[in-house]
Amino acid sequence: MAAINKLRKLKKIILIVCVFALAKSYAQDSTKVYKKRVLETTEVDFLTSYYAQDGDNAAVSGGIGTEELTDVTGTFVVSIPLNDDDVLTIDAGVSAYTSASSSNIDPFDDGTADPFQASSGASSSDLWANLTGSYTHSSDDRNDIWSAKASVSSEYDYFSAGVGGSYTKLFNEKNTEVSVNANVYLDTWNAIYPTELRPFGNNGNGINNRLFTENTITGNPNYNPIFNEFQDEGRNSYALGFGFSQILHKNVQGSLALDFVQQEGLLSTPFQRVYFDDVADSFIDDFQLADANERLPDSRFKVAVGGRLNWYLNETVTVRTFYRYYFDDWGINSHTASIEVPIKITDKFTLYPSYRFYNQTAADYFEPYETALSTDEFYTSDYDLSEYSANQFGFGVSYTDIFTKAHIWKFGLKSIDLKFYQYDRDTSFSSSIITAGFKFVMD
Structure with missing residues (x-):
């Protein structure tokens, strides 16, 4: 027992x-x-926009002429959790535009040439396509985040390939965050020049070209532009950025960012015309023949420093502010300030009124229509490089359903975002854009 x-x-x-x-x-x-997953399930975002602009300072026609353009964009962003810690994101987008401005690269293809009217040439429309893949890994404690990405994009006269990566560190019980990111873009132009300049390039027959023999040149009949084809059609961009974010109070968060960009190669836009003050004007129909195309330095260094301050006032209202100062070695200095005030009107609907102010000085090489001199080394009449101020007003509404009651196939609709922005410069330029975003999650 x-x-x-x-x-x-x-x-x-x-x-x-x-x-x-x-x-x-x-x-x-x-x-x-x-273990808490970085991303619980596959998410799909569909983003689309319609953009329209107009103005009277087209760079294609030397600082005068229509800037009319419309653009429609569609993008899918698919985020896939590979395991608890890793996420693969695929971003694929297509943008189709029609442009009265760029159509005037060849304004002599039909009818009467006029810088304020669109022509029907091949350059009046184009398609841009982009594909980006990114991989993100988070440590077990979610305090270290690494990411890497690669991208390609292409349109009729431009191809770009890029790689990049980032590292983010959270500490102080995730109240403090620091980050560093780096990106490299290797781009190639397929240079397209204004029609009237092409006969004066390599293997051209100059004034004996049929464009001039079959049309009457008015004004100065001794048309003889300054034109040399670009030998190097590559453009490389190197970007390095630093970020710092801090929760200052249970209702206040602030962040700072510092970015550097170095560009080298063909920084001029080959098809943008320039008209000189010291050269007599030549015309075909109502279109002035270019004295030259844009010439800019083959390097540019940019610096931007900015900060954000977000203040959670209460369950209904949040205030988001932003400021950035920018300068480069082309002589541009700019200030950007913006404010957005999300207003939560129900548990599902939020309104987003916003305002943005922008001001910049002119680049050293900018000259308005017929003010540059033929003896200048560099010159452009692109009003994006001019001195100007701009205001942008925006309004948006978002719908969020965390329970994803609405479904399309195996995906539940989590949120819808609709926004409208109106942008106006103190030049003649204005634009508007409508954007829509739909987020789906796999059940």
């Missing part, structure tokens, strides 16, 4: 040990299985 009792006690001890071992093993497995 004593032996039996000892055996029973031994069985109990063994059973207790097994239970504890099993419990420990289960706890370890539970920790592994139920």
Whole structure:
């Protein structure tokens, strides 16, 4: 009997040990299985926009002429959790535009040439396509985040390939965040020049070209532009950025950013015309023949420093502010300030009124229509490089359903965002854009 009792006690001890071992093993497995995932399930964002602009300072026609353009964009962003820690994101987009301005690269293809009217040439429309893939890894404690990405984009006269990466560190119980990111873009132009300049390039026959023999040149008949084809059609951009974010109060968060960009290669836009003050004007129909095309330095260094301050006032209203100062070695200095005030009107609907102010000085090489000189080394009449101020007013509304009641196939609709922005410069330029975004999550 004593032996039996000892055996029973031994069985109990063994059973207790097994239970504890099993419990420990289960706890370890539970920790592994139920660790908080960076992304719980696959998410799909569909983004689309319609953009329209107009103005009277087209760079294609030397600082005069229509800037009319419309653009429609569609983009899919698919984020896929590979495991608890890693996320793969694929971003694919297409943009189609029609442009009265760029159509005037060749204004002589039909009818009467006029810088304020669109022609029907091939350059009046184009398609831009982009594909970006990114991979993000988070540490077990979610305090370290690494990411890498690669991208390609293409349109009729331009191709770009890029790679980049970033590292983010959170500490101080995730109240403080620092980050660094770097990107490299290697671009190639397929240079397109204004029609009237092409005969004066390599292997051209100059004034004997049929454009001039079959049309009457008015004004100065001795048309003889300054034109040399670009030998290097590559453009490389190198970007380095630093970020710092801090929760200052339970209702206040601030962040700072510092960015550097170095560009090298063909920074001129080959098809943008320039008219000189010291050269007599030549015309075909109502279109003035270019004295030259844009010439800019083959390097540019940019610096931007900015900050954000977000203040959660209450459950209804949040205030988001932003300021950035920018300068480069082309002589541009700019200030950007913006404010957005999200207003939560129900648990599902939020309104987004916003305002943005922008001001910049002119680049050293900018000259308005017929003010540059033929003896200048560099010159442009692109009003994006001019001195100007701009105001942008925006309004948006978002719908959020965390329970994703609406479905399309296996995906539940999580949110809808609609926004409208009106942008006006103190030149003649104005634009508007409508954007829509739809977020779906896989059930």
